Amino acid sequence: MDIAVLIKQVPDTYGERRLHETDWSLDRAATDAVIDEIDTRGVELALTLTEQHGGEVTAVTMGPDGATDALRKALAMGAAKAVHITDPALAGSDAVATSAVLAAALRQLDVDLIVTGNESTDGRSAAVPAMLAERLGLPAVTSVRALTVDGDTLTAERVVEGGWARIQAPLPAVVSVNEKIAEPRYPNFKGIMSAKKKPVTTLTLADLGVDADRVGAAGSATRAVDGAPRPPRTGGHTITDDGSAGAQAARYLIERKVL
Amino acid sequence: MFELTDDQRALVEVSRDFAAEFLAPDALEWDRTKHFPVDVLAKAGGLGMGGMYVREDVGGSGLSRLDAALIIEALAAGCPTVASYISIHNMVAWMIDRYGSQEQRERFLPELCEMTVLGSYCLTEPGAGSDAAALTTRAVRDGEEYVLDGVKQFISGAGASGVYIVMARTGDAASGASGITAFLVERDAAGLSFGPNEAKMGWNAQPTRPVILEGVRVPVTHRLGGEGQGFRIAMSGLNGGRINIGASSLGGAQSALDRTLQYMSERTAFGKRLDQFQALQFSVADMVTELEAARLLLWRAADALDRKAPDAVRWCAMAKRLATDTGFAVANQALQLHGGYGYLAEYGIEKLVRDLRVHQILEGTNEIMKMVIARDVIGR
Numbered sequence: 231m232d233i234a235v236l237i238k239q240v241p242d243t244y245g246e247r248r249l250h251e252t253d254w255s256l257d258r259a260a261t262d263a264v265i266d267e268i269d270t271r272g273v274e275l276a277l278t279l280t281e282q283h284g285g286e287v288t289a290v291t292m293g294p295d296g297a298t299d300a301l302r303k304a305l306a307m308g309a310a311k312a313v314h315i316t317d318p319a320l321a322g323s324d325a326v327a328t329s330a331v332l333a334a335a336l337r338q339l340d341v342d343l344i345v346t347g348n349e350s351t352d353g354r355s356a357a358v359p360a361m362l363a364e365r366l367g368l369p370a371v372t373s374v375r376a377l378t379v380d381g382d383t384l385t386a387e388r389v390v391e392g393g394w395a396r397i398q399a400p401l402p403a404v405v406s407v408n409e410k411i412a413e414p415r416y417p418n419f420k421g422i423m424s425a426k427k428k429p430v431t432t433l434t435l436a437d438l439g440v441d442a443d444r445v446g447a448a449g450s451a452t453r454a455v456d457g458a459p460r461p462p463r464t465g466g467h468t469i470t471d472d473g474s475a476g477a478q479a480a481r482y483l484i485e486r487k488v489l
Numbered sequence: 490m491f492e493l494t495d496d497q498r499a500l501v502e503v504s505r506d507f508a509a510e511f512l513a514p515d516a517l518e519w520d521r522t523k524h525f526p527v528d529v530l531a532k533a534g535g536l537g538m539g540g541m542y543v544r545e546d547v548g549g550s551g552l553s554r555l556d557a558a559l560i561i562e563a564l565a566a567g568c569p570t571v572a573s574y575i576s577i578h579n580m581v582a583w584m585i586d587r588y589g590s591q592e593q594r595e596r597f598l599p600e601l602c603e604m605t606v607l608g609s610y611c612l613t614e615p616g617a618g619s620d621a622a623a624l625t626t627r628a629v630r631d632g633e634e635y636v637l638d639g640v641k642q643f644i645s646g647a648g649a650s651g652v653y654i655v656m657a658r659t660g661d662a663a664s665g666a667s668g669i670t671a672f673l674v675e676r677d678a679a680g681l682s683f684g685p686n687e688a689k690m691g692w693n694a695q696p697t698r699p700v701i702l703e704g705v706r707v708p709v710t711h712r713l714g715g716e717g718q719g720f721r722i723a724m725s726g727l728n729g730g731r732i733n734i735g736a737s738s739l740g741g742a743q744s745a746l747d748r749t750l751q752y753m754s755e756r757t758a759f760g761k762r763l764d765q766f767q768a769l770q771f772s773v774a775d776m777v778t779e780l781e782a783a784r785l786l787l788w789r790a791a792d793a794l795d796r797k798a799p800d801a802v803r804w805c806a807m808a809k810r811l812a813t814d815t816g817f818a819v820a821n822q823a824l825q826l827h828g829g830y831g832y833l834a835e836y837g838i839e840k841l842v843r844d845l846r847v848h849q850i851l852e853g854t855n856e857i858m859k860m861v862i863a864r865d866v867i868g869r
């Protein structure tokens with residue numbers, strides 16, 4: 231089975247992330263750009279599935295020129311090839327526009343499964359996977375923590391409020407994974423050294439036949455109108471142990487829906 | 490030459506992540522309990538760290554010496570002792586790749602590259618250290634076998650390793666360097682045994698034991714190179730070994746320095762943060778400068794070895810001398826800047842000082858490095 235994994239280059243979460251105060255867009259120059267951690271898990275799932283069932287993994291990204299670094303990481307992990315959608319007109323695209331562009335690229339690929347992260351650590355809209363499925367007319371299975379494939383059916387554990395649900399869907403399908411899905415492998419030295427030799431196809435909007443006014447900041451339906459930096463951390467909640475600290479801590483977490 | 494390539498940055502990133510996940514968290518515990526983490530080494534082998542500059546047909550990674558130096562430095566930030574063992578292991582693997590027959594390469598290298606089997610380098614003897622050509626372990630030809638008798642001292646990995654490259658004398662007692670031959674000895678060979686794991690100052694996460702050879706029969710097919718070539722083979726392995734030991738010192742010292750900067754930004758005395766005292770700032774400036782200078786020389790030497798430059802031996806000796814002396818001095822100064830806490834095991838700085846100390850002694854002492862350098866510029 232051939233699998234496309236969508237990956238995104240995002241600002242390193244170790245760094246201090248900042249917004250431009252003019253349009254509240256992300257200041258991508260302020261921090262190192264890295265492959266989104268959740269996407270390395272998507273790559274891991276895809277590699278495991280192709281190791282079990284055959285086929286190849288294609289890493290797909292939409293992003294500026296520098297996003298090739300993120301693709302190279304996926305190639306070093308074991309993806310066979312990559313597609314880089316890049317066009318100056320794309321800057322500032324929202325989820326609706328992004329999903330249109332990705333859908334156009336994925337239509338050209340003919341894969342059995344499309345794997346994405348459930349949400350990127352920068353935009354965090356978590357909307358692209360479902361929009362993409364809608365545009366492609368494919369089943370969407372989001373927030374998946376485990377997945378197997380048998381013939382042309384996938385079986386997934388989808389995390390829902392308070393528990394999880396077992397979902398079955400026919401292939402091809404779009405799956406978005408959460409951080410429980412798999413521990414990403416370390417790329418080995420051979421993978422790193424061969425990554426550069428693997429094919430990377432660059433596609434522009436013209437190549438995809440997507441109209442430039444439907445994308446970018448101007449073509450997007452949503453716009454950030456206001457913003458504020460994250461307030462500094464406050465002291466936190468202190469529990470004094472009078473013998474019931476365990477119960478108190480559990481209650482605190484349950485109230486905040488962490489547990 | 491001063492900018493790393495994309496590939497090199499990726500190799501460093503993986504090695505650094507690996508060290509942070511699999512070495513650093515347990516390094517103090519391994520030091521305390523003298524634990525040799527063979528399971529972690531096998532993981533490292535899976536990434537390609539067992540045969541970094543071994544050719545790819547037998548499972549090697551086909552990297553350059555400069556690549557390897559960068560990787561070892563990154564690993565040493567997690568634990569210099571484990572990084573240095575990986576260096577020794579790579580020296581063994583490379584010697585087999587470079588001097589072994591195709592049959593020997595196919596037999597030994599796949600598992601060595603995966604690090605499911607480990608390698609040891611057996612040159613030093615109780616009576617022959619710096620003057621290694623004075624070694625007395627004997628190898629006597631008997632039909633299609635050699636019979637080896639003698640004792641090797643200070644052997645890293647001994648007991649845990651599966652493959653031992655043993656330098657032994659096939660010539661007569663007065664034959665010097667030209668009477669030495671290298672052999673591949675496997676751990677299960679009859680007559681091979683190991684002395685106790687030495688109690689030592691540092692390098693506790695890898696065993697150091699005497700290797701005792703009593704009538705060990707080695708098939709002629711396990712002779713590495715020709716008779717009389719053993720000393721040259723042993724010395725050529727040390728070129729890369731010296732670069733890597735230097736790189737390990739840099740990585741350990743860099744980690745000590747990074748932790749010191751953090752500590753100085755948090756600790757206050759006389760109402761000021763430590764990093765606001767100019768005397769201490771100057772000390773930090775020197776540490777950074779000297780470490781970078783040593784690193785530059787090390788990269789230069791690795792490049793000379795990659796280019797097979799005729800004077801590579803001298804470059805490797807200069808780089809080893811400077812990187813190991815600087816690495817120790819920087820770690821020791823990091824301890825000083827930590828005050829009493831630097832002396833406590835918990836902070837991990839005293840361990841780095843102990844681990845880096847031996848780098849000035851092994852793979853040729855730093856006095857021997859000066860001999861090599863002087864010999865090259867002055868002549869014999």
Ligand SMILES: Cc1cc2nc3c(=O)[nH]c(=O)nc-3n(C[C@H](O)[C@H](O)[C@H](O)COP(=O)(O)OP(=O)(O)OC[C@H]3O[C@@H](n4cnc5c(N)ncnc54)[C@H](O)[C@@H]3O)c2cc1C
Nearest residue numbers: 610611612613618619643644645697850851852853854856
């Ligand atoms: C932890 C550890 C691990 C080791 N691992 C290995 C290993 O895996 N394999 C292996 O083969 N060996 C190994 N060694 C041995 C190491 O390489 C030797 O200890 C080293 O070469 C020095 O030899 P020596 O100890 O006999 O000292 P000596 O040769 O006795 O030297 C004593 C002192 O005299 C100086 N000196 C000697 N000759 C001269 C000279 N001509 N001019 C100026 N100064 C001189 C030396 O520099 C040193 O300061 C290891 C040693 C240690 C401590």
